[in-house]
Amino acid sequence: MIARWFALTLALITLALPASALEKLVADLDQEEVFITTDFTGAELLLFGAFDRASIDDIAIIVTGPSKKIAIRRKDKVAGIWLNTENADVVGLPSFYHILSTRPLDDIASRNTLKLNRLGFDYIPFKLDDDSSIDEGPVEEWKAALIRNMQATGLWSDQPGKIKVIGDVLFRTDINIPANIMPGKYxxxxxxxxxxxxxxxxxxxxxxxxSGLSAMIYRMAHDYAPFYGIFAIIFAVASGWLAAAVFRK
Structure with a gap:
């Protein structure tokens, strides 16, 4: 409701401005913080704004998460058994990468412009770790597999037509935050x-x-890893003993 009132106010202000003032793009989110609790199932954020639109204009939004190393593996059948035969660690990849646009990206701009703005899966740098065991030849094949895997998790997404333009001035879209998102600045x-x-x-x-218990467990696992490991072992042993005692009765 607050976001709707803000959008209405923004529209009234925008319509009252002279044409020269509309050259500045205005955009905002209905919330800038997302808290992950133990029962977190995802979130939906509203992004809205205003721009001076001509008939050929478009809007594209890129949401990028913290960088991380992502491991990918290839399995082959060896002596009748499926085994990991090759592995690759790709460094510096965005843990979250969502694109939302008024139209398909290839209809909005040239490939050079998209590459310059790193707008699209094809233009995400694909840098292999030095310990990766794959050859240079099939890199594109590995990159395609990585993109498929990240899309399947909901962490990477390309959503053409997701941005709605209202009255040639306002625009809005929803940004879906999945439950498996990692903490950090986006x-x-x-x-x-x-x-x-x-x-x-x-x-x-x-x-x-x-936030809450989830935050305490996360901090303990990262800041006190040895103690967290010992606690996890003790907890597992105690749980097993308790389960055995219950079933004996």
Whole structure:
């Protein structure tokens, strides 16, 4: 409800501005913080804004999460048994990468423009760790497999047509945050395209953090790893003993 009132106010202000003032892109989120609790099942954020739109203009939004190393494996049948025969660790990949746009990206801008703005799966740097065991030849095959896997988890997504333009001035879209998202700072870039070129850009951020019992377990696992490991072993042994005692009765 608050977001709707804000959008209405923004519309009234925008309509009252002179044409020259509308050249600045305006965008905002209905919330800038997401808290992960033990019962967290995901979240949906509203992004809305205003721009001076011509008939050929488009909006694209890129939400990028913290970088991480992602491992990918290839399995082959060896002597009738499926085994990992090759492995690759890709470094510096975004843990979260969602693209939302008014139209398909290839209809909005040239490949050079998309590459310059790292807009699209094809333009995410694919850097292998030095210990990776794959040859240079099948890199594109591995990259395609990685993209498929990340899309299957819901952490990477390309959603053309997801941005709704209202009255040639306002725009809005929903950003879906899955339950398996990692804590950290998320960058939100809103790009205004005209004639295939970026004419305006707005940058904001979303902070994702753990809260409550989930936060305590997370901090313990990362800051006190040895103690967390010992506790996990003790807890597992105690749980097994308790289960055995119950079934004996």
């Amino acid at each position: 960058k939100v870039r809103t790009l205004h395209f005209r004639d295939g070129a970026v004419v305006n850009e707005n940058v904001s951020s979303i902070t994702v953090s753990k």
